Amino acid sequence: MAMDNKGWNASQLRNCDLQFDEIPRLHHNDPKVDELMSENKPVVVLGSNLAKSAEKWDLDYLERHMGESDFTVFQSKSHKFKYYDDKKVTSGDGFVPPTKKLDMKLPEFIKRLRAWKKGEDRLYLQQGLNNTVGPAIVHDFLNFDWNFCTGKQSKHNWGSLTSNLMLIGMEGNVTPCHYDEQENLFAQVHGFKRCILFPPDQFECLYPHPVHHPHDRQSMVDFDRPDYNKFPKFRQAKGFETVVGPGEVLYIPMYWWHHVESLMQGSYTVSVNFWYKGGPVSVSYPLKGHQKVAVMRNVEKMLLDVLQDPKEIPVLLRAMVLGRYT
Numbered sequence: 014m015a016m017d018n019k020g021w022n023a024s025q026l027r028n029c030d031l032q033f034d035e036i037p038r039l040h041h042n043d044p045k046v047d048e049l050m051s052e053n054k055p056v057v058v059l060g061s062n063l064a065k066s067a068e069k070w071d072l073d074y075l076e077r078h079m080g081e082s083d084f085t086v087f088q089s090k091s092h093k094f095k096y097y098d099d100k101k102v103t104s105g106d107g108f109v110p111p112t113k114k115l116d117m118k119l120p121e122f123i124k125r126l127r128a129w130k131k132g133e134d135r136l137y138l139q140q141g142l143n144n145t146v147g148p149a150i151v152h153d154f155l156n157f158d159w160n161f162c163t164g165k166q167s168k169h170n171w172g173s174l175t176s177n178l179m180l181i182g183m184e185g186n187v188t189p190c191h192y193d194e195q196e197n198l199f200a201q202v203h204g205f206k207r208c209i210l211f212p213p214d215q216f217e218c219l220y221p222h223p224v225h226h227p228h229d230r231q232s233m234v235d236f237d238r239p240d241y242n243k244f245p246k247f248r249q250a251k252g253f254e255t256v257v258g259p260g261e262v263l264y265i266p267m268y269w270w271h272h273v274e275s276l277m278q279g280s281y282t283v284s285v286n287f288w289y290k291g292g293p294v295s296v297s298y299p300l301k302g303h304q305k306v307a308v309m310r311n312v313e314k315m316l317l318d319v320l321q322d323p324k325e326i327p328v329l330l331r332a333m334v335l336g337r338y339t
């Protein structure tokens with residue numbers, strides 16, 4: 014495969030009907046980086062040393078140093094790893110989990126990753142970096158450029174760092190479109206990931222599952238085969254995209270939708286994310302897109318709390334709105 018000088022080429026990207034603008038890719042010293050971050054806009058930061066100490070995290074190194082613990086690995090029959098909250102699964106709701114959550118030792122995971130053949134079940138290691146990893150990994154973790162991320166945290170008034178997730182994915186793995194309620198500095202360590210982002214105000218085009226659903230925060234639209242009858246506004250979604258490679262950091266603002274895919278016919282991918290709580294809410298009118306999402310979430314939660322039966326929610330909302338507000 015002819016690789017462009019970027020280390021990948023467009024044939025490795027999955028087809029998507031939409032057109033995207035590029036997410037800006039700026040050197041970490043460029044003042045525009047902080048301008049975009051302060052406007053809650055995504056940016057790829059180049060040349061930072063945020064996770065430079067992890068650049069040696071290839072499979073051999075990880076096999077030698079991750080330690081003997083069990084790590085969280087998701088298994089999927091497809092290329093999609095759609096997150097679900099098992100605390101929101103209620104018996105009899107007919108929900109079929111799309112992935113299986115396994116505990117696996119690293120050597121076993123690596124063996125299966127190396128032996129994997131297209132068409133077989135896929136695996137995606139998603140493990141919080143904590144004291145269960147070996148001392149060498151802890152050493153590398155402590156050698157992340159904490160000045161960089163702590164600097165961003167304080168400059169942009171983010172809350173506390175909640176976790177760092179280590180992600181080891183197979184080529185072609187997809188984390189389908191969803192939003193998180195945290196700020197995210199997403200450090201790409203090995204391999205290439207295509208990231209498609211949409212601002213929070215595209216809520217109406219991305220049709221998230223109801224808040225009480227196990228797939229809360231996840232889009233109902235299948236990007237591989239969008240159902241335009243059920244989700245007509247998806248055609249109007251206006252997204253931004255980038256491909257991040259080793260040493261690059263993508264800022265994913267809180268509440269921004271993101272779809273992330275490990276490039277096809279690429280290598281395995283390693284990423285480390287840095288999730289921060291959001292900062293203090295400053296209310297000014299009109300409310301920002303993400304604030305309206307937070308309001309809608311609260312309305313859904315309150316309605317479920319008082320109505321109890323989820324099926325009554327659309328009935329009440331239609332009675333309230335149709336013919337009165339529309």
Ligand SMILES: CCC[C@@H](CC(=O)O)C(=O)C(=O)O
Pocket residue numbers: 139178180187188193197199206271273274284286
């Ligand atoms: C479980 C987290 C997956 C990650 C996307 C990806 O790298 O597949 C993401 O969505 C995030 O960092 O917020």
Ligand SMILES: [Zn+2]
Pocket residue numbers: 191192193271
């Ligand atoms: Zn996410």
